Amino acid sequence: MFQHVEAYPGDPILSLNEAFGKDPRPNKINLSIGIYFDDAGKIPMLPSVRAAELKVVAEAGARPYLPMEGAANFRTAVQHLLFGADHVAVKKGRIVTLQMVGSSGGLKIGGDFIKRYFPTSSMLVSDPTWDNHRAVFEGSGITVKTYPYYDAATGGLRFDAMLDALKAADKKSIVLLHACCHNPTGVDLTQAQWQALVPVLKERELIPFLDLAYQGYGDGIEQDAYAVRLLATEGLSFFVANSFSKSMSLYGERCGALSVVCPDAAQAVNVLGQMKATIRRNYSNPPMHGGQLVARVLSDPELRPMWEAEVVAMRDRIQSMRRQLHDVLSAKLPGRDFSYFLTQRGMFSYTGLSPEQCDRLKEEFGVYLVRSGRMCVAGLNSGNVEATANAMAAVLA
Numbered sequence: 001m002f003q004h005v006e007a008y009p010g011d012p013i014l015s016l017n018e019a020f021g022k023d024p025r026p027n028k029i030n031l032s033i034g035i036y037f038d039d040a041g042k043i044p045m046l047p048s049v050r051a052a053e054l055k056v057v058a059e060a061g062a063r064p065y066l067p068m069e070g071a072a073n074f075r076t077a078v079q080h081l082l083f084g085a086d087h088v089a090v091k092k093g094r095i096v097t098l099q100m101v102g103s104s105g106g107l108k109i110g111g112d113f114i115k116r117y118f119p120t121s122s123m124l125v126s127d128p129t130w131d132n133h134r135a136v137f138e139g140s141g142i143t144v145k146t147y148p149y150y151d152a153a154t155g156g157l158r159f160d161a162m163l164d165a166l167k168a169a170d171k172k173s174i175v176l177l178h179a180c181c182h183n184p185t186g187v188d189l190t191q192a193q194w195q196a197l198v199p200v201l202k203e204r205e206l207i208p209f210l211d212l213a214y215q216g217y218g219d220g221i222e223q224d225a226y227a228v229r230l231l232a233t234e235g236l237s238f239f240v241a242n243s244f245s246k247s248m249s250l251y252g253e254r255c256g257a258l259s260v261v262c263p264d265a266a267q268a269v270n271v272l273g274q275m276k277a278t279i280r281r282n283y284s285n286p287p288m289h290g291g292q293l294v295a296r297v298l299s300d301p302e303l304r305p306m307w308e309a310e311v312v313a314m315r316d317r318i319q320s321m322r323r324q325l326h327d328v329l330s331a332k333l334p335g336r337d338f339s340y341f342l343t344q345r346g347m348f349s350y351t352g353l354s355p356e357q358c359d360r361l362k363e364e365f366g367v368y369l370v371r372s373g374r375m376c377v378a379g380l381n382s383g384n385v386e387a388t389a390n391a392m393a394a395v396l397a
């Protein structure tokens with residue numbers, strides 16, 4: 001019956017993380033998956049989230065189905081987090097926010113909606129982008145192309161080439177943009193570059209689809225929402241998928257959202273309705289627990305500042321790892337420029353290591369990086385940063 005089903009070659013990120021789990025070497029180092037580990041190498045349970053969970057569980061009652069669009073308290077809290085409670089688009093009812101199964105769920109539901117209502121639009125993603133973007137949108141039947149982004153020569157951004165490509169894009173193309181902490185490169189647009197992008201998006205009637213999975217890991221919770229708020233202020237219509245996996249360390253709860261900024265409140269009503277239908281066709285309605293933790297943290301006057309401080313601490317720890325890795329590597333290989341570790345932001349850095357060098361790191365040293373050369377800097381800690389630098393220096397020498 002299933003002889004025609006071919007073997008699965010595996011996922012470049014998730015399967016590598018599984019391989020790490022099975023590796024028996026005690027000194028192995030996991031810099032593959034985009035997960036924040038603390039200095040002891042553990043995934044933290046944030047105290048704010050723990051406190052929220054105790055309150056939520058104490059109050060928990062029956063478990064009815066949530067509405068297709070998710071819990072109302074979650075949706076409002078998330079919309080305010082992304083756009084600011086006083087944003088004119090929020091006040092005018094122009095934004096639809098729906099609870100999603102992670103931000104991946106937001107990409108998928110957004111992709112299905114786009115395929116139905118913009119059937120001839122193709123999507124442009126950055127070169128490179130998160131390994132799963134293409135798979136998700138092609139899974140919705142959308143043709144996926146790329147625009148120039150990362151500059152391997154400088155470890156920075158090819159902004160002019162990116163703009164040129166978008167100026168030449170078909171009208172009503174969907175443009176996938178990383179709102180902050182670009183995955184996999186750690187290279188972001190500056191605020192001035194976001195501003196320069198806006199007229200191009202307007203002129204070509206492009207439809208931005210922002211992916212905001214790392215809010216708080218760039219410059220701050222508010223600052224990392226800059227692009228989202230700018231586009232809404234500029235009157236653009238667009239999609240935003242966001243996640244609490246990283247910012248609240250809630251990976252397994254699969255808790256995220258999809259927001260659609262619409263031209264007016266009447267269109268927002270219909271978009272909400274058709275999004276509900278899209279959700280119903282996929283998984284009916286989202287799970288309850290994770291969303292209630294998020295809603296509690298965001299709206300509780302004691303827990304909110306606790307969480308904000310926890311995000312600062314996670315961001316600062318990554319920053320100090322970037323500095324340490326940079327310093328050790330620069331001392332070991334004086335002719336080489338490792339400043340990209342300091343300029344790139346968020347969880348990831350693009351090391352420029354070849355797939356073969358990544359294989360050597362894994363096989364000889366037990367250091368796991370995605371074969372694109374992406375390093376999850378958030379997997380470094382004071383106990384493994386030196387060993388990582390030594391291993392990198394050995395494969396680079």
Ligand code: LMR
Pocket residue numbers: 013014032033034035130132183
């Ligand atoms: C990553 O990029 O490593 C994370 O976002 C986890 C994933 O689902 O790929």
